[in-house]
């Protein structure tokens with residue numbers, strides 16, 4: 332039986348502006364992630380994917396702040412924890428692979444120092460252990476251990492992302508959050524890294540929260556997919572439910588925008604209009620100005636995520652038939 | 656790294672050669688020949704032997720220019736800058752030697768202290784942005800730094816020297832003390848250096864503080880700081896090795912400039928406190944139209960600036976692996 336690892340409920344995350352006003356970048360998000368499972372989070376750039384995951388792990392840099400909701404990770408109430416308790420818990424229970432390892436690694440420290448600093452932070456002071464574990468981890472991500480002595484700028488983009496993956500595996504946590512870990516890389520390198528990620532997941536059994544704007548990629552990698560639009564979740568379902576293109580009109584749009592595979596007879600289409608401005612989102616359903624099926628009530632009522640099949644929820648009254 | 660440093664050293668050697676050559680050419684190309692002016696002035700006071708020595712120093716023989724040039728270079732290479740007029744018959748190198756020692760001691764310590772203390776305060780101000788230190792230190796120290804230095808030094812000399820009598824206000828050590836390796840002498844030296852050093856440090860603090868604070872605020876917003884927090888690193892480790900270490904890099908160049916100008920920069924201090932350093936010597940040289948001494952001082956200042964720049968290159972290479 333699937334055992335929940337991460338339970339997020341009604342989470343809202345925002346950015347406090349200089350004038351005291353708040354940009355609500357992520358609004359009322361709820362989902363559950365089971366142990367060993369991969370939940371893919373998908374949505375256009377700027378829809379709040381990074382804000383959501385950094386917010387739920389409470390590692391969002393100022394002026395970002397969690398505005399409400401609750402996050403249970405492995406039995407711990409993250410939003411209620413004291414800073415010190417959270418500091419000790421976090422990397423051991425949930426680690427992050429950032430979008431740009433180049434910016435995330437300290438330019439004046441070697442890879443070895445990054446490994447060591449992280450171990451020391453969690454009470455492991457032995458240099459020998461750091462050396463051994465560092466070499467072991469680099470081998471796990473297909474990097475020669477001599478690069479323990481390298482500085483971040485001496486590595487290629489792909490190697491840096493692998494190093495970030497190695498650091499995320501340091502304590503073999505039950506959850507690894509990947510924030511577009513391969514977006515900046517070419518397809519060949521991306522494929523080879525993701526293959527390794529999947530092998531490691533099979534071996535170590537961690538769950539993944541995998542963020543990307545590449546829906547096609549998630550179809551191969553994830554067990555379930557959540558689609559976000561302008562800070563809200565629009566649809567969550569197992570991958571199988573998306574094979575037919577999903578149910579939400581926005582999901583349809585995303586699938587239509589995927590470039591056709593070789594030999595496929597299809598012209599990619601784009602969703603009309605521009606992505607919603609998160610600082611002043613449209614009323615009602617935030618997608619309604621761009622939606623071909625929108626009716627009058629869409630601009631008034633905020634659609635609730637509604638179950639339309641076991642494990643499949645959609646926030647659109649038109650497709651779920653809950654429209655009054 | 657060695658190649659980089661050697662290349663820089665080669666560049667500075669070239670700059671030094673240009674300075675030497677200019678130092679040789681300028682007096683010879685100047686209208687109204689400073690040497691003859693000087694000879695006329697000292698005709699009655701100096702004995703013929705001294706005048707011959709002077710002529711020799713200036714190389715104002717009837718030999719062709721290139722011959723004069725090589726004999727000049729040979730002299731300089733041996734540390735022979737000729738004979739001082741004001742301190743006749745002491746050789747210029749000896750006169751400069753003692754002045755140099757006092758200036759390097761006084762201003763060197765002051766510049767290093769100001770940089771270390773100012774940068775530390777700046778880093779802490781940024782770390783506790785809006786806190787107690789941050790609301791007090793920057794405005795107060797910038798206010799002090801805005802005073803004309805001359806005025807501040809006079810005020811300090813008057814208050815702590817004349818009125819309160821806590822510190823001596825002239826010379827580098829008590830005239831009743833025999834210089835040598837004993838405690839009384841060192842004590843006297845420190846006591847005499849205290850006020851001049853204090854005034855130099857106090858006026859410079861504000862500048863270092865503000866510049867470090869500004870860079871540090873930017874650094875604290877970098878991904879690698881956030882990523883370090885996510886990995887659970889201690890605040891102290893992040894402050895020193897992630898934020899401050901990186902924020903320091905742009906300030907090292909400024910530190911090098913300040914170090915280079917130590918020799919000329921202490922001029923006002925040495926005048927106010929009658930401190931027998933390089934600046935004080937320069938005033939004496941100008942007053943007494945002591946051209947050999949002036950030239951010697953200008954050359955040492957040039958070399959000091961070049962040397963300090965090389966030191967900064969070395970420091971930058973040590974601190975920032977990307978420059979190696």
Ligand SMILES: Nc1ncnc2c1ncn2[C@@H]1O[C@H](COP(=O)(O)OP(=O)(O)O)[C@@H](O)[C@H]1O
Nearest residue numbers: 346354356376377378379380381382383394609
């Ligand atoms: N520091 C910030 N201040 C104000 N708004 C921000 C800040 N960082 C991000 N945002 C806003 O939050 C929204 C979501 O950003 P982000 O989570 O990075 O999107 P994604 O990861 O999906 O591309 C964006 O529209 C962006 O404009």
Ligand SMILES: [Mg+2]
Nearest residue numbers: 380381430510
């Ligand atoms: Mg993002």
